[in-house]
Amino acid sequence: FPNDPGGVLRRINHDANGLESFSVAVAEKAEGRKIDASELGGDSAWIDFYGPPDTIPHVRYSDVYLAQTERGREGRQFRKKVPRGFFRDKIVVIGSSSQVNQDVHPTPTSGDEEMAGPEVQAHAIGTAMAGFPLQEPSTIINVLLIVFMGVVTPAASLVLPALRAVALAVVLA
Numbered sequence: 001f002p003n004d005p006g007g008v009l010r011r012i013n014h015d016a017n018g019l020e021s022f023s024v025a026v027a028e029k030a031e032g033r034k035i036d037a038s039e040l041g042g043d044s045a046w047i048d049f050y051g052p053p054d055t056i057p058h059v060r061y062s063d064v065y066l067a068q069t070e071r072g073r074e075g076r077q078f079r080k081k082v083p084r085g086f087f088r089d090k091i092v093v094i095g096s097s098s099q100v101n102q103d104v105h106p107t108p109t110s111g112d113e114e115m116a117g118p119e120v121q122a123h124a125i126g127t128a129m130a131g132f133p134l135q136e137p138s139t140i141i142n143v144l145l146i147v148f149m150g151v152v153t154p155a156a157s158l159v160l161p162a163l164r165a166v167a168l169a170v171v172l173a
Contacts, residue, residue: 001105001120002044009105009115011044012124023121027128030091039132046134047120048127049109056122058097059086091125093118149173 001009001021013021014037020028028035039045050056064082096103097116104114107123127133137145149172157165 001047001124007106009107009120010046012040012047012127013044014040021124023124024128026091026093026121026125030125031129035128041132041135045127045132046136047107047124048130048132048134049107049123050126052109052111053107053113053115053119055109056119058116058119061094091122093121093125095121 002011002013004010012023014024014035015021024035059082095116095118097118098104099114103117105117105120107115107120109115152172153165153169156168160168
């Protein structure tokens with residue numbers, strides 16, 4: 001993932017040096033179709049994070065392993081934490097969420113926490129499967145917004161009391 005200023009992960013690349021990114025490759029496999037680089041709307045696309053860390057369900061590997069191997073007195077397998085079929089028809093990203101392995105990252109939705117790398121990958125896979133819904137506004141839209149903000153507040157200050165003009169500027173911003 002490319003790092004934005006401050007080391008925050010916000011974007012996904014289609015590929016790096018000709019090799020497709022993991023999230024794009026997984027989304028292609030899951031959907032059974034090729035994802036063209038043009039679908040990102042540029043060299044990269046915004047990751048549509050579903051929420052803060054731990055929004056996407058996660059299961060410890062040891063719980064999965066123990067659910068498959070432990071046997072009770074009657075010989076039946078224990079499935080308290082991970083029931084049979086829990087992963088059926090789901091995309092599963094396996095990876096570490098430990099600070100020690102340094103695969104935790106700040107994201108726009110993580111606040112003071114950091115998000116585990118596998119969860120960032122899961123958000124990126126979901127974004128690719130959704131067709132990269134977050135797009136950059138066009139240059140003309142950006143210019144119009146700048147002009148609008150530069151004109152409305154001073155014009156409003158001519159007819160409104162100062163406190164209301166400031167409140168309007170804050171609301172518009």
